[in-house]
Amino acid sequence: MKFRNFKTVPKIIFGRGSFEQLDDVLAEERQKADDFVVFAVDHIHKDRALKEQIPAQSHDMIIWIDTTHEPKTSYVDQLTEEVQAFANGKNPVSVVGLGGGSTLDMAKAISLMLTNPGGSASYQGWDLIKNPAVHHIGIPTLSGTGAEASRTTVLTGPDKKLGMNSDYTVFDQIILDPDLITGVPKEQWFYTGMDCYIHNIEALNGTYINEFARAFGEKSLNLCHEIFLEDHPDADEKLMMASYMGGQSIAYSQVGACHALSYGLSYVLGYHHGIGNCIAFDVLDDFYPEGVKIFRDMMKKHNITLPKGITQGMSEADMEKMIKVASGLAPLWENVYGTDWQEHVTPELLRSLYEKM
Ligand code: NAD
Ligand code: ZN
Numbered sequence: 019m020k021f022r023n024f025k026t027v028p029k030i031i032f033g034r035g036s037f038e039q040l041d042d043v044l045a046e047e048r049q050k051a052d053d054f055v056v057f058a059v060d061h062i063h064k065d066r067a068l069k070e071q072i073p074a075q076s077h078d079m080i081i082w083i084d085t086t087h088e089p090k091t092s093y094v095d096q097l098t099e100e101v102q103a104f105a106n107g108k109n110p111v112s113v114v115g116l117g118g119g120s121t122l123d124m125a126k127a128i129s130l131m132l133t134n135p136g137g138s139a140s141y142q143g144w145d146l147i148k149n150p151a152v153h154h155i156g157i158p159t160l161s162g163t164g165a166e167a168s169r170t171t172v173l174t175g176p177d178k179k180l181g182m183n184s185d186y187t188v189f190d191q192i193i194l195d196p197d198l199i200t201g202v203p204k205e206q207w208f209y210t211g212m213d214c215y216i217h218n219i220e221a222l223n224g225t226y227i228n229e230f231a232r233a234f235g236e237k238s239l240n241l242c243h244e245i246f247l248e249d250h251p252d253a254d255e256k257l258m259m260a261s262y263m264g265g266q267s268i269a270y271s272q273v274g275a276c277h278a279l280s281y282g283l284s285y286v287l288g289y290h291h292g293i294g295n296c297i298a299f300d301v302l303d304d305f306y307p308e309g310v311k312i313f314r315d316m317m318k319k320h321n322i323t324l325p326k327g328i329t330q331g332m333s334e335a336d337m338e339k340m341i342k343v344a345s346g347l348a349p350l351w352e353n354v355y356g357t358d359w360q361e362h363v364t365p366e367l368l369r370s371l372y373e374k375m
Contacts, residue, residue: 024269025169025185027156027192032258037157037195040114041073047111047153054078056101056110058125060085060117060159068159068198072116079104085120088290091139091175094124098131098138109133112153115189118210119163119172119291122156126171126187129154138182139175147184156189159198161257162210162292164217164265166192172291179285179343194262196254208246208320209292211257212313215242216295217264219309220274224353227271235267246316272353275305279371281347282340287328297324301374305354329372341368 031039044055054077061082063069074080081097101110109132115125129151131138141147156166165171169188170181181187199207218239221231241260244250279298283289289297296317303310317324329337345351345368351359 022270025188026266026269027167027189029191030194031192032194034195034197034255036193037071037198040155040157040193043155043191043193044073044112044114049111052077052105052108053111054105054108056081056104056113056128058083058097058113058115058117058121058128060121063116063159068116079110083117083121083124085117087174087288088120088284089123089127089171089173091137091142091173094127094131094138094173097124098128101128101132109152112155114155114157116157116159118158118160119165119213122158122163122165122189123171123173125154125156126151126165126189127173127182130171130182130184130186138173141182141184142173142175142178142180144183145185147182147186149186151186153190155191155193157193157195157198158258158261160202160206160210161199161261162212162214162264164214164261164268166194167262167265168269174285179281192262194258196258199254199258204320205322206292208316208322209290209296211242211246211260211292212296212299212316213292214238214257214261214264215246215313215316216276216299216309217268217273218242219299219306220276220353221264221267221271223306223309224271224274225356226353231267231269231271234263235271238263238267243312247312247319272349274350274354276302278344278347278350279368282344282368282372283328283375285343286336286340287332289328293324296322297328297375298371300324301371326375328375337369337372340372341365344368 057080113125113129115122132152133149170183172181218235221235238260241256245253276299280294283294351363355362
């Protein structure tokens with residue numbers, strides 16, 4: 019039997035206003051006069067108040083991360099080269115990611131690629147990274163993905179959507195400041211928040227579950243109920259913790275059917291992770307009856323309407339590609355059905371689910 023020996027984020031600051039402490043955290047990394055920091059910041063913040071609070075010094079580098087599309091290996095490689103050119107090959111002392119899951123993943127990926135040659139597509143998989151990353155810090159401005167806690171950075175490459183999963187991927191430090199997620203537009207808040215809710219439902223109903231993963235998953239799920247079914251005054255604080263604990267839960271368990279289907283939607287139709295999950299989850303009554311029922315209550319409460327009929331009129335080749343992507347995610351299906359998952363996950367089943375969306 020093989021037990022997972024999973025790495026967690028070693029340093030965490032939590033609380034409203036804690037973003038201010040970033041400067042002190044970076045001071046510990048800055049040793050020499052020419053040491054510099056890279057701030058990878060979601061482009062949405064370019065015109066927002068947060069921009070003025072970034073503790074950048076004159077010789078630091080700020081990269082505005084374009085999150086129109088979710089992270090691609092080509093974008094990671096391009097930005098890594100820009101960082102390398104910035105200081106003639108000298109690496110930064112820290113890479114700070116400031117944004118949602120996409121930006122956090124970009125920061126993780128750049129910090130890994132600065133010390134591992136050959137381009138990010140060659141590291142999509144499990145434990146392919148050879149060298150420790152540059153020190154990297156994650157600061158969410160959108161909560162739900164659990165990217166702040168996880169050992170992966172999800173990338174779309176030339177032939178697959180797959181993370182660079184490794185112990186080196188994990189952030190050295192995270193700062194969870196609920197002020198930073200206050201005022202996120204409602205639909206985005208909901209879709210990314212549902213990513214967390216669905217992580218918990220899939221982990222808690224999976225065959226991989228153990229008491230370690232359950233402890234985090236149940237608490238995270240309870241927080242999701244308070245956030246999305248009640249109007250709790252501390253909803254921002256709760257969502258930040260729910261996201262982190264959901265990430266901790268799946269670190270020792272796994273996601274399931276919804277994520278497998280959502281990966282297909284994303285790869286072929288370009289749906290972003292949060293909304294793609296919601297579209298897929300809405301047809302999974304047979305898999306997660308109670309979870310789907312409560313999910314619909316949450317949608318109703320927040321007036322969310324999902325796109326429908328999204329696979330109508332798509333080509334047979336695209337449908338087959340989507341089925342191939344979804345059925346290729348072996349650990350996810352094993353979590354759903356156990357080791358004989360291949361007997362259950364037929365192309366016909368996946369097609370019928372996609373056709374309902
Ligand atoms: P995102 O990072 O893609 O951002 C979605 C939108 O929200 C963007 O337009 C962005 O500009 C905007 N945004 C971010 N912060 C904002 C703020 N404070 N106010 C207003 N708008 C803001 O969305 P996400 O759902 O957080 O992340 C999705 C990505 O995370 C996907 O690429 C997915 O694959 C990845 N993911 C990674 C992990 C992991 O463990 N690494 C887990 C789940 C998902
Ligand atoms: Zn997810």
